[in-house]
Amino acid sequence: MQSSSALFPVALQSAERRGDLSEDVYRIKAGNSPDPSVELAVTRLGLADHGGVHGIPVILLHGSFSNRRFWFSPKGIGLGAFLARAGFDVWIPEMRGHGLSPRNRQWRQNRVADYARYDLPVIAAFVHEQAGRAAHWIGHSLGGTTLTAALGGAYLPSEQVASVALFGTQISRVYWPLKVPTVEWGARLLLKRFAHISGSRLKRGPEDEPIGLALESMRWHGLFGRFGEKGKDWWAGLTEVDVPLLAVAGAGDLQDPVWACRKLFEQYGAERKQFLCLGREQGFDAFGHVDMLVSKAAQTQVWPLIEGWLRDPVAPVRGAELAASLTEQSQMTAPPRTV
Numbered sequence: 001m002q003s004s005s006a007l008f009p010v011a012l013q014s015a016e017r018r019g020d021l022s023e024d025v026y027r028i029k030a031g032n033s034p035d036p037s038v039e040l041a042v043t044r045l046g047l048a049d050h051g052g053v054h055g056i057p058v059i060l061l062h063g064s065f066s067n068r069r070f071w072f073s074p075k076g077i078g079l080g081a082f083l084a085r086a087g088f089d090v091w092i093p094e095m096r097g098h099g100l101s102p103r104n105r106q107w108r109q110n111r112v113a114d115y116a117r118y119d120l121p122v123i124a125a126f127v128h129e130q131a132g133r134a135a136h137w138i139g140h141s142l143g144g145t146t147l148t149a150a151l152g153g154a155y156l157p158s159e160q161v162a163s164v165a166l167f168g169t170q171i172s173r174v175y176w177p178l179k180v181p182t183v184e185w186g187a188r189l190l191l192k193r194f195a196h197i198s199g200s201r202l203k204r205g206p207e208d209e210p211i212g213l214a215l216e217s218m219r220w221h222g223l224f225g226r227f228g229e230k231g232k233d234w235w236a237g238l239t240e241v242d243v244p245l246l247a248v249a250g251a252g253d254l255q256d257p258v259w260a261c262r263k264l265f266e267q268y269g270a271e272r273k274q275f276l277c278l279g280r281e282q283g284f285d286a287f288g289h290v291d292m293l294v295s296k297a298a299q300t301q302v303w304p305l306i307e308g309w310l311r312d313p314v315a316p317v318r319g320a321e322l323a324a325s326l327t328e329q330s331q332m333t334a335p336p337r338t339v
Contacts, residue, residue, distance in 0.1 A: 007125055008032075013041070013100070019076050021084055022048040025100060028126060033104075033118040040119055041100035042126065043068050045080055045090040054089035056162075057131035058310060059123065063141030063168075064213070065205025067099030068092045070140070070294065079138075079293055082303050088310065089131055093123045095146075098207045108195045110210040112142070113229045116149035124160040134162040136310050140293060141256065142213075144169025148264065151241045152227070152234030163244040163313035165306065168253055168289045170260035171220065171227050171235075184222050191215060239269040244313035246320075248302075250287035251279025272313070274320040278302065282319040 004010040008030040015024045024044040046054055060080055062070045071080035071092050084090045096110050096119070097103035104110070127135050139147040144166040150156040151164070191214055199205040219225050227235040245268050249261035258277055265275045278287040278301075285297045292298060305317055 005126055005129055007129055008122070010126060017048045018074075020048055021076055021081060022046045026126070027100075028122060030118075030122040032122060033114065035104050035106040037105040038096060038118070039102055039104070040096070040123065041068075041094045042123060043092040043094075043100075044130075045072065045084040045092065047084060047087070054131065055087040056310060057089040057091060057127055057133065057135035058083055059091045059093065059127060059135045059137050061093065061137065061139040061143030061147055062095070062098070063139075063143050064209050065199030065202075065207045066140075067094050067207055069099070069206070079298075079303055079306065082299070083307065083310070086307050091123075091127050091135065093119075095119070097210065108210050109212040111212045111216040112146050112149050113216065115146045116153055116234075117155050120146065120150040121155050121157075124156055128160050134160050136163045136165070136313070137161060138165045138167070138306070139169060140167045141169060141289065145171060148238065149227070149234045151243075152237035153229075153232045154237060154240070158243060161243050163246070163310070165246040165248065165309060166261070166264070167248045167293055168250060168256045168261065169247070170249075170256045170264050172260045172263045173257065174221070181223055184218060187218060191218075235267060238264075238267045241268055242270050243272075245270045245273035246276065246309050246313070246317060247273070248276045248278060248292065250289060250292045251277055251281075251284075252286040252288040253292070255289045274317050276305075276317055276320045284319065 004012050004026060008028065011027045013025040013027045022045070026042045026044070028040045028042060029038070060071045062068065070078070072078035080090050080092055094101040095115060097107045124135070137147055147164060148166070148169065148171070151161070191211055194211050196208040196210055197214060199207050199209065220227055226233060245265070247261055247265035249256070249258040251258060262275060265273065278284045278292050280286050284301050287298070292302060308315065309317055
């Protein structure tokens with residue numbers, strides 16, 4: 001079968017019409033990872049009746065315990081479908097072992113470091129090849145963390161990133177028990193007995209996460225931990241990132257609180273960046289971790305802001321400046337925190 005890409009083997013797995021949308025699913029097997037069995041599914045959404053004409057490319061990265069359905073449902077509802085109907089060229093990758101992406105042989109050991117170093121550059125290259133220009137990137141939760149790691153580690157070429165939007169993304173929340181070496185070591189020994197963390201059992205989502213992600217996160221938050229891997233300090237590398245940035249936090253998000261999302265925002269070196277808090281004081285509902293993107297309120301209050309940002313990433317976003325001043329005041333009373 002002929003590859004859909006001149007860069008590496010890519011198979012068109014399906015091409016379907018879903019109401020007014022076209023849905024093409026590609027399977028990428030780039031062979032660039034130490035585990036050669038890695039394959040990634042990437043879904044392309046567009047308008048079915050536009051004869052193959054596509055608009056501005058946008059890549060949507062799902063969070064933990066999730067898959068492409070976070071961005072669009074089988075009924076054609078979701079931010080991905082909204083943006084496709086607005087004329088954008090929407091690309092939705094699924095991380096290793098999620099959704100249509102099969103589990104690789106070493107799935108148990110998968111880490112953000114693997115996603116950032118090997119998978120996101122492949123996705124970026126394929127979308128750039130197909131779309132003919134740099135894509136805008138939107139990441140939610142772990143998707144935003146992975147995107148941040150790829151940028152901080154300089155794994156993603158700047159010419160393939162038109163802008164970055166992070167939703168509910170942070171890496172500075174402190175888990176004090178992990179600062180005690182004996183607690184961290186004991187937790188590691190316990191977790192290594194398992195292959196994965198069940199999303200359905202924990203009621204966090206439809207997908208499982210490999211235990212490698214949990215062990216990696218524990219290392220980040222340990223006594224001398226840092227956001228990075230051996231030989232690469234992703235946190236320090238963020239100061240060199242200069243692409244338009246929109247960082248969004250939910251006032252009701254208990255998992256990734258506003259102050260921590262703000263800290264990540266401030267570490268980015270981009271001159272063209274905005275921070276937006278979704279709360280009642282800013283004129284929004286008090287959005288939480290998931291409903292900031294998946295809810296009826298998000299459809300009317302958040303999605304149009306995202307569309308406007310994608311069309312002009314340097315234009316002021318409604319409520320962003322006010323949110324910044326309020327968050328700066330709250331930071332003065334926030335508990336001490338480290339990365």
